[in-house]
Amino acid sequence: MANLIDGKAIASKIRGEITAEIAALKTKGITPGLAVVLVGEDAASKVYVSMKEKACQDVGIFSDEHKLSADTTEAELLDLIDKLNCDLRIHGILVQLPLPKQINTERVLEAISPHKDVDGFHPYNVGRLVIGKPVFQPCTPYGVMVMLKETGIDLNGKEVVVVGRSNIVGKPVALMCLAQHATVTICHSRTKDLAAKVGNADVVIAAVGVPEMIKGNWIKPGAVVIDVGVNRVGEKKLVGDVEFGPAAERASAITPVPGGVGPMTITMLLQNTVESARRTCR
Numbered sequence: 266m267a268n269l270i271d272g273k274a275i276a277s278k279i280r281g282e283i284t285a286e287i288a289a290l291k292t293k294g295i296t297p298g299l300a301v302v303l304v305g306e307d308a309a310s311k312v313y314v315s316m317k318e319k320a321c322q323d324v325g326i327f328s329d330e331h332k333l334s335a336d337t338t339e340a341e342l343l344d345l346i347d348k349l350n351c352d353l354r355i356h357g358i359l360v361q362l363p364l365p366k367q368i369n370t371e372r373v374l375e376a377i378s379p380h381k382d383v384d385g386f387h388p389y390n391v392g393r394l395v396i397g398k399p400v401f402q403p404c405t406p407y408g409v410m411v412m413l414k415e416t417g418i419d420l421n422g423k424e425v426v427v428v429g430r431s432n433i434v435g436k437p438v439a440l441m442c443l444a445q446h447a448t449v450t451i452c453h454s455r456t457k458d459l460a461a462k463v464g465n466a467d468v469v470i471a472a473v474g475v476p477e478m479i480k481g482n483w484i485k486p487g488a489v490v491i492d493v494g495v496n497r498v499g500e501k502k503l504v505g506d507v508e509f510g511p512a513a514e515r516a517s518a519i520t521p522v523p524g525g526v527g528p529m530t531i532t533m534l535l536q537n538t539v540e541s542a543r544r545t546c547r
């Protein structure tokens with residue numbers, strides 16, 4: 266039976282380290298600041314934003330909230346981002362996605378200063394990741410890498426199979442594994458014989474968004490399984506992209522859903538904000 270990779274415990278340990286680092290920064294007169302911008306009334310976005318604000322308060326980050334109405338124009342949002350780019354109290358800017366239809370998401374993300382882009386979505390930061398010199402790394406893939414490191418899993422020379430090629434999870438996590446000297450295969454909806462590809466992996470990273478589509482009997486005995494997927498099934502139940510029970514019988518280590526990758530994402534947002542504030546001391 267696989268060891269459970271406990272994302273909650275790892276996130277809590279990292280948050281403890283972040284809290285200590287913020288206390289040290291404050292003795293030098295620096296309080297890390299994160300601006301969180303929410304446009305409109307999307308229910309899930311409101312929940313994410315309040316979780317981020319609470320996480321900031323818990324570790325001692327100054328959280329600057331901007332809640333804008335659903336009819337905000339692109340020009341108004343760009344104007345706010347300009348102000349936040351110049352505000353010395355702010356080290357990170359997060360614009361909660363999705364944005365209302367009248368606003369061009371790409372233009373907004375590119376307007377954020379790359380030096381305050383704690384979500385790691387600006388093309389400058391994407392490019393830095395591609396050349397192996399990251400500044401800000403996107404939070405979910407960054408969290409996956411920290412989990413692997415904290416669990417003592419070395420990727421050097423390993424076969425890693427990433428299922429999913431989104432800009433926010435699949436592609437960046439593949440690049441991060443490559444930087445750790447893994448041999449990386451990226452699979453997607455047009456991939457032929459996914460079962461065989463997954464069956465070849467020493468480490469499987471699933472970021473698909475389809476409940477339990479990766480079957481337990483595809484997993485190579487002894488492989489590590491990282492399940493990024495969060496899928497609601499019925500009223501209350503959450504499941505991952507991997508068929509957890511049968512996969513856990515074959516894997517050497519596996520992340521649960523919930524309680525695996527999920528708790529790491531906001532933690533890495535806090536980490537990026539603190540790293541940004543720390544750079545102002547240099």
Ligand code: NDP
Nearest residue numbers: 405429430431434453454472473474493494495526527530
């Ligand atoms: P996207 O929908 O943007 O991407 C899904 C990817 O999966 C695409 O590349 C798609 O291929 C691929 N795919 C879809 N169906 C199949 C299939 N049958 N076989 C192989 N590949 C397939 O999703 P995200 O990357 O944004 O998110 C993925 C999952 O991770 C979701 O469940 C999401 O909720 C979760 N998530 C969790 C986070 C966390 O904090 N824990 C944060 C972010 C996401 P193609 O490109 O060909 O369409």
